[in-house]
Amino acid sequence: MSTHTTTHPLDLVVLDMAGTTVADGGLVELAFSSAAERLGEDPAGMIGHVRATMGESKITVFRHLFGGDEERAQQANRAFEEAYGELVSQGRITPVPGAAEAIAALRDQGRTVVLTTGFARVTQDAILDVLGWRELVTLTLCPADAGGRGRPYPDMVLAAFLRTGAVDHVRQVVVAGDTSYDMLSGVRSGAGLVAGVLTGAHSTEALTAHGATHVLPSVAELPALLKESAR
Known part of the structure; x- marks a missing residue:
């Protein structure tokens, strides 16, 4: 220290x-994977960036992952928030x-x-x-x-x-x-x-x-x- x-x-x-x-317990990664799958994307190619940018605003992460496509990023962010919220409501925090x-x-x-x-x-x-x-x-x-x-x-x-x-x-x-x-x-x-x-x-x-x-x-x-x- x-x-x-x-x-x-x-x-x-x-x-x-x-x-x-x-x-x-790793719910962020689970929610990102769920969001990617809901949008028909392969989460395997995204998870490395997700781990590297832990702590960053999630919409910013999706903007990077989708190459600045704002509509797609917003869709993904909504899917992520929904997935994470579902996991939270299950008492998994x-x-x-x-x-x-x-x-x-x-x-x-x-x-x-x-x-x-x-x-x-x-x-x-x-x-x-x-x-x-x-x-x-x-x-x-x-x-x-x-x-x-x-x-x-x-x-x-x-x-x-x-x-x-x-x-x-x-x-x-x-x-x-x-x-x-x-x-x-x-x-x-x-x-x-x-x-x-x-x-x-x-x-x-x-x-x-x-x-x-x-x-x-x-x-x-x-x-x-x-x-x-x-x-």
């Missing part, structure tokens, strides 16, 4: 969902162990917590409902809430900064996620601490290569890290 410290109080924490606070407790601990420390996702709002809401997390955090954001651009753009992090009004400076923001794109969005936003977690898609090497200041086994370790950083 890095010994990076900050002179700013880290009072706004922006957390990714799938892979970071939510364990979905759970919190990452210790995630809900970590969020509660962060709030008890006086920090504002925001959950972000690359999914559409309807899917994000379905996840929140299944987990009973509607009241867990101050704000939840999807790409559409931030002008339509998801990760690796910093827009959702900056939207959290602007909408909550919790801190005065971007250096007071913490970003945590399990993908390289989460790290890039944190770095590009100017966040004071960018933490990678190893419960999801990408390795320590990938996370640090894309700007992680810290790498943690799990988001469950984050409250202790932030408590230590304040000393």
Whole structure:
């Protein structure tokens, strides 16, 4: 773990969902495969790109896969969201162990917590409902809430900064996620601490290569890290 410290109080924490606070057991890949099949496509040729771009807004992934064909990309994105929603409704997601407790601990420390996702709002809401997390955090954001651009753009992090009004400076923001794109969005936003977690898609090497200041086994370790950083 890095010994990076900050002179700013880290009072706004922006957390990714799938892979970071939510364990979905590979449902993203299953939903992508289902979406491709519904459109008569072979998912085998797409899954490599899907894995490499975990954390990116899903419509952006489909735009790349379909060569900029917007109508086809939108069809695929709708099929993906439907497939993922069906899997979620079957109860095939759970919190990452210790995630809900970590969020509660962060709030008890006086920090504002925001959950972000690359999914559409309807899917994000379905996840929140299944987990009973509607009241867990101050704000939840999807790409559409931030002008339509998801990760690796910093827009959702900056939207959290602007909408909550919790801190005065971007250096007071913490970003945590399990993908390289989460790290890039944190770095590009100017966040004071960018933490990678190893419960999801990408390795320590990938996370640090894309700007992680810290790498943690799990988001469950984050409250202790932030408590230590304040000393």
